[in-house]
Amino acid sequence: MQRIIDNSTEALDTYFKDTGAKRILLVGGRSMDLLGIGKYFSGLHERIGIEVVRFSDFKPNPDYTSALSGVKLYKESNCDMVAAVGGGSAMDTAKCIKMYVTMDDSTDYITQKIIPNDIEFFAAPTTAGTGSEATRYAIIYHNGNKVSVTDSSCIPTAVMFDPTALKTLPDYQKKATMLDALCHAIESYWSVHSTEESKAYAADAIKLIFSSMDGYLTNTNAGNSNMLKASNIAGKAINITATTAGHAMCYKLTTKYGLAHGHAAALCVKALFPFMAENTSLCKDERGEEYFKNMLKELAEIMGCDTASSAAESFGTLVDSLGLSAPKAADGDIDILVSSVNVERLKNHPVLLDSDTIRALYKKIVL
Numbered sequence: 177m178q179r180i181i182d183n184s185t186e187a188l189d190t191y192f193k194d195t196g197a198k199r200i201l202l203v204g205g206r207s208m209d210l211l212g213i214g215k216y217f218s219g220l221h222e223r224i225g226i227e228v229v230r231f232s233d234f235k236p237n238p239d240y241t242s243a244l245s246g247v248k249l250y251k252e253s254n255c256d257m258v259a260a261v262g263g264g265s266a267m268d269t270a271k272c273i274k275m276y277v278t279m280d281d282s283t284d285y286i287t288q289k290i291i292p293n294d295i296e297f298f299a300a301p302t303t304a305g306t307g308s309e310a311t312r313y314a315i316i317y318h319n320g321n322k323v324s325v326t327d328s329s330c331i332p333t334a335v336m337f338d339p340t341a342l343k344t345l346p347d348y349q350k351k352a353t354m355l356d357a358l359c360h361a362i363e364s365y366w367s368v369h370s371t372e373e374s375k376a377y378a379a380d381a382i383k384l385i386f387s388s389m390d391g392y393l394t395n396t397n398a399g400n401s402n403m404l405k406a407s408n409i410a411g412k413a414i415n416i417t418a419t420t421a422g423h424a425m426c427y428k429l430t431t432k433y434g435l436a437h438g439h440a441a442a443l444c445v446k447a448l449f450p451f452m453a454e455n456t457s458l459c460k461d462e463r464g465e466e467y468f469k470n471m472l473k474e475l476a477e478i479m480g481c482d483t484a485s486s487a488a489e490s491f492g493t494l495v496d497s498l499g500l501s502a503p504k505a506a507d508g509d510i511d512i513l514v515s516s517v518n519v520e521r522l523k524n525h526p527v528l529l530d531s532d533t534i535r536a537l538y539k540k541i542v543l
């Protein structure tokens with residue numbers, strides 16, 4: 177069970193003392209120094225005698241060689257704990273370092289079976305969106321290919337939410353990360369792998385995202401704090417179910433048009449949601465079409481709507497009202513987008529999506 181540590185020097189000091197750690201590898205970008213949590217770590221050695229070894233040598237799409245550098249630093253510095261401060265890239269790098277440090281370093285980590293370990297792992301997310309601090313997945317690029325490192329011991333053992341970390345984020349990033357969290361919760365709710373537990377997490381996340389949205393977008397401490405919690409809860413939901421077609425379809429939109437991940441995912445969910453509401457007969461969830469219709473109705477109610485169609489419309493209106501518009505496609509783009517979709521990942525999706533349907537959906541997603 178992941179512990180949530182209060183955002184106070186006293187609570188953090190007590191937590192770090194209780195871990196028994198002597199030297200922490202702290203994974204985080206250089207901008208961390210401007211944040212409260214960065215300043216906290218700067219004074220840790222003087223205050224309670226725990227040394228902090230900084231590792232900032234990773235990129236926005238973290239690659240395997242960065243993780244190797246982190247593993248080397250961890251071992252050479254005799255670290256005994258990992259901490260991550262940042263967004264998805266810092267988290268994913270820290271997760272890989274955490275897993276790799278106890279694996280066989282005489283051969284490539286990518287091809288080895290992951291061996292779980294119980295190294296203490298603290299995380300302080302600085303965006304409210306990825307929920308990476310709550311999931312067992314890390315994405316890393318190896319020779320240009322995206323590789324997923326998956327193990328339950330990737331999940332940080334303790335997290336701390338610092339709402340002030342969100343205050344300096346650009347508006348676009350705040351909107352996109354919030355929509356990423358909302359897409360995680362919605363996609364998890366309708367996933368064929370949903371369980372009572374995952375649906376409870378997803379429902380809680382959706383309600384908290386809607387209730388804290390105004391405060392978050394106007395940068396109140398309460399709004400930012402609650403959005404961090406919502407993103408974490410949505411992360412717990414996708415940790416059980418994984419994401420669905422919204423995420424399977426969105427990746428090429430980010431690389432091709434430079435959209436933020438959450439923006440791209442939201443455009444895909446905006447097109448998928450009404451299609452699903454109108455085509456329940458295409459349900460491929462083993463629980464059947466009646467289950468599927470009821471599930472969509474529940475999802476609508478969680479979103480404060482009467483019907484699945486009105487919930488889909490409301491989601492689209494939200495994306496439009498945030499000013500997150502569709503990219504303009506050139507000739508041939510639709511073919512590229514259709515061929516980019518990872519068919520494996522569509523298996524989690526509850527309605528059948530053949531290539532003609534995906535093509536029709538992309539035509540709605542782009543201009």
Ligand SMILES: [Fe+2]
Pocket residue numbers: 306356360423437441
């Ligand atoms: Fe996402």
